[in-house]
Amino acid sequence: MSDSIPWNLLNQLEYILESDPLIDEIGFIHPSQFDVLNEEVGSTSWSAESISQSADKANISGKVLWSRDHKLGISTTALLPLCKAAKYAFMDSLRQYKMHTKVKDECGEGNVPKCLSPSLTILEKEVMKHSKAILLLSCDFGTAWNFRKLLVSEQQEYSMFMEELVLSDLVLSYSPKSERAWSHRRWVIKMIAGKCSNLQEIVDRESEFVKKLAERSKMNYRAWNHRCWLVAYMPVGQLFHELNKSREWAVLNVADNSCFHYRTRLMLRILEAFLNKDQNGFSGEELDEMWKDELDWGEKLIKLYVGREALWLHRRFLASCWIKHFASTNHHKPWHSSKKSSSAYKIDRFIDNELQLFSSCATIIDGHFNDYQAQAIYAATYIMWLKKQIQVESLGIEFERLQVSGLKTLLNTACPQKAFLWDSLLQLCGSE
Structure with a gap:
């Protein structure tokens, strides 16, 4: 050519x-x-x-x-x-820029040649132009990303930070799992945090951007990880809004654990805000109701979508937090309610509900479909895990209620090739 x-x-x-x-x-x-x-x-x-x-x-x-x-x-x-x-043009302009900045440093601020400053400005534009081209063609070219960070951080102009978000938008449009592009977006948000009045609006747009990208690129862990990272910049009101908004997506993608992990981060951040007295107007009863609603919603999904591990993992998170922070036992609750909330579970009611859930999910209706076998295994291992959690939390008064009979038989029926594993697991959890 x-x-x-x-x-x-x-x-x-x-x-x-x-x-x-x-x-x-x-x-x-x-x-x-x-x-x-x-x-x-x-x-x-x-x-x-x-x-x-x-x-x-x-x-x-x-x-x-x-x-x-x-x-x-x-x-x-x-x-x-x-x-x-593009690579040659970028590296050549970068070499000239470094050479000019070296001369500037050696001469000192007061002795810089008159022709040098305009040349530096021109070279900065050339570097930015060529770096954009190479990144749109090869998004893993780390030198270009790093030098853009250097120039933008030196200028400290809001418009330039916004241009960096636009550039990463373009990269992610064809490479939605580019770790360097996602990392660059986080760098931009860190740089403008505390320096702009519309940070909450930017974070809200970022969350919506991730949602749209996740719809086009399924099982995109990097996108959801970025959305989880954004949680730290959300006020309490936005946390509740995101929790409600992400529910619809979760229902349509029950096999994608990333969305449920995102809901976990949101709920933990809300709980943390409450425990740190950053309540922003919501009460302990509302927190109880939020957790109970999530438990009820998760139970419906488990029964509707058979054999989805992500749903059972999310339930473990909910149960663990419920036992630690919400259960009405001799333990002192981390917040004080002026009156007993009708929505608050006592530990015995909670255990009764989980045992009923186990019972409804432990029956293998059709042995030809692996989903029913998987559902039975997840239900059994969840009950064993729950029993261990209660034991760790020293709720001995309720411990005996989780002596579920037939666990070994159920597990061996659902997955006989792992019989040796079930024996070890049952011994570890103190079950039959």
């Missing part, structure tokens, strides 16, 4: 990015799809001069860049030459 062709491609790409700052999605498409896109929407497409002359060498022909309605398509056949050109 002619040496000028990759540079023409890079110039065109950077021109498109500069001329349309509202681009919100990038995709890499096969050259054969360009004609289809043009026919469907009458789009604007871009071609590099002399590409057809080198088609036999680079397998690049026709149009390679497509842009319309704030969407950008890049031909897969142009990726390699584009990446090479």
Whole structure:
């Protein structure tokens, strides 16, 4: 390929990015799809001069860049030459920038040549421009991410921080599990926290952004981990709002443990705020009601969606916190209620309910479906775990009530190939 062709491609790409700052999605498409896109929407497409002359060498022909309605398509056949050109341009501009800053440091503030300051400004723009191009083509190029952090942190301009969020938006549009992009977003939020008046609005948009991305990219642990990280920046009112808002998504994705982990973080943060007297107007009765509602809701899901481990894991979290903070025993509650809440479980009522849940889930209705076997195993291991938790919490008065008969038989029936494991587990939990 002619040496000028990759540079023409890079110039065109950077021109498109500069001329349309509202681009919100990038995709890499096969050259054969360009004609289809043009026919469907009458789009604007871009071609590099002399590409057809080198088609036999680079397998690049026709149009390679497509842009319309704030969407950008890049031909897969142009990726390699584009990446090479963008990397070279970035590293060259970075080298010149470092050289100029070194001269500036050596000369001192008062002796900087007059021509140096404008050159530095120009070079900063060049570095930012080329780093954006290389990151959109290769999102794991750590040097580009790190240098953008350096320049943006030196400028400390709110608009530049917002531009970094937009850049990571673009990267995540084609690589939704890019750890570097998610890390960059967290860095931006840390930098602006305490320095802007609309942080809560930004955090709310971030949470909604993660939700939309999770809908397009299932089982996206990195996206949900980012959403969990945002919890620390949410006030109490927003925590309740997020808890209610995430319920619908959880119902439609009961196998995705990430959403239930997010709900766990929200509930723990609400509990922590209450224990630290950062109650923001809500009472102990409301906290009791929230936990009881989550337990009831989780029970309905367990019975409706058979054999989903994520639901049983979430119930372990709820039960553990309930025993520790909510159970009405001789233990002193971490908050004082002026009157006994009708929604508050006593430990005996809680155990009765869990035993009933176990009983309803322990029957293998159809042995041909593994879901029923899995449900029985999860129910049995949950009861054994609950018994151990009560023992650890020294609630001996209720301990004997969890002597469930037939556990060994149930576990061996549901999963006979793990009989040796069940024997060890039953001995550990003190069950038959």
